[in-house]
Amino acid sequence: MENPVIELKGLTKCYGPLKAVDDLNLDIYKGEIFGLLGPNGAGKTTTILMMLGLTEPAAGAATVCGYNATTQPIHVKRKVGYMPDSVGFYDGMTALENLMYVSRLNGIPEKEVRLRAVEMMEMVGLGADMEKKTAAFSRGMKQRLGLADVLIKQPEVIILDEPTLGIDPSGVKDFLALIRQLSRQQGLTVLLSSHHLHQVQQVCDRVGIFVGGRLLVEGNMDKLSRNLFAEETYVVHVTFKQPVASPESLEQELLLQPAVKKVTIAGNAVEVACAADITPGIVRFFVNRQFDVTGVQKKEYGLDEIYQKYFENNLTEGTAHEKHGGFFKKSFFKRYNKQ
Known part of the structure; x- marks a missing residue:
């Protein structure tokens, strides 16, 4: 396997007695979209700040594009674009003027400044709005402009x-x-x-579930659902025209079918939890027994269930490390995205 673009090894950060990030190990590869998922206060922003060289770890190391973020932060800065949750621009300037200003701060040659800025505006879908002042921009438009701001220096990695x-x-x-x-x-x-x-589920190739400063699990949806719901990865919900006449007998017969782990019967509906996707076989089972099937729904466990599984007893709000993160990410955004 190729070398990771982002490599976090034993990354740890403490604020006094609080361990904001605890022994984090994670590899992210070229072209991958990785989602760091967790509640407010989980340690996500603190992790990002260490990856950008904006705060030093108590232990471990963050390597980005082959550079140590703590000892070589300028090299990392040239390779990475960072966009915090709240992006600020000069309201009295047009979107294009804002972007041209950032281009110059990033050392882009003057003859290329306007061309590069226009190209970025069109790329993020703001080509028709480049002459508008940013004071008139909606939140969504400002986020798109923030993305153009991040991309202007042609980074290899972007952190959002x-x-x-x-x-x-x-x-x-x-x-x-x-x-x-x-x-x-x-x-x-x-x-x-x-x-x-x-x-996160819509766009990411892999996700990492982060809570209390620790990365609890990482992987794609299939891997996570298999790990968490090994015996009930797939659920098939079947409805009929009439209520089930002999629910106990039907339950026993269904449990004899391959991969069926659990059966729940209520009125004219049956829910079958399976270890494999046997939806066609379940449908055939009922049709062959003369059931009038009116609906079939297949459910695969997603992030909602995974989130509840890990976080229902661990949700925290406003912890100290996230407060530090909020201060840092707003203070350093403009300076970070300038080489």
Whole structure:
């Protein structure tokens, strides 16, 4: 396997007695979209700050694009674009002027400044709005402009910290589609931090579940669901025209079928939990026994169930390390994205 673009080994951060990040080990590879999923206060922002060289770990190391983030932060800075959850611009300037200003700060040659800025604006879908002042921009438009700001220096890695906060559902869908498109077309490696389960599941190749400073598990949806719900990975819900006449007998017969682990019968509905996807076989089972099937729904465990499994007793709000993270990410955004 190729070397990881982001490599975190034993990464630990303490604020006094609080262990904000605890022995974090994680590899992220080129072109991958990785979702760091966890509630507020989980340690996501603190992890990102250590990856950017903006705060030092108490132990361990973060290596990004082959550079140690603590000892070689400038090298990391040249390779990585960072967008926090709240992006600020000069309201009295147009979107294009803001982006041209950032281009110059990043050392882009003057003859290329306007061309590069226009290209970025069009890439993020703001080509028709580049002459508008950013004071008139909606939250979603500002996030798109923030993405253009991040991309202006052509980074190899982009880190997005809660990028969809405050955006309407339609805007969120478009923004996530843009992230996936950019990653696939340009081979960008993306780390997306969020506590929005559905959004992470929509766009990420892998996710890591982060709580209390610890990475509890990581993998794609199939891997996570298999690990957590090994005996009930698939659930088939079948409804009939009439109530089930002999539920106990039907339950016993279903439990004899391969891969069936649990059966629940209520009125005219049967729910069958299985270790494999045997939906066609379940349907045939009922049809062959002359049941009038009116509906079949297949359920696969997703992030909602995984989230509940890990977090229902661990949700925390406003812990000290996230407060530190909120201060750092807003203070360093403009300076970080300048080489």
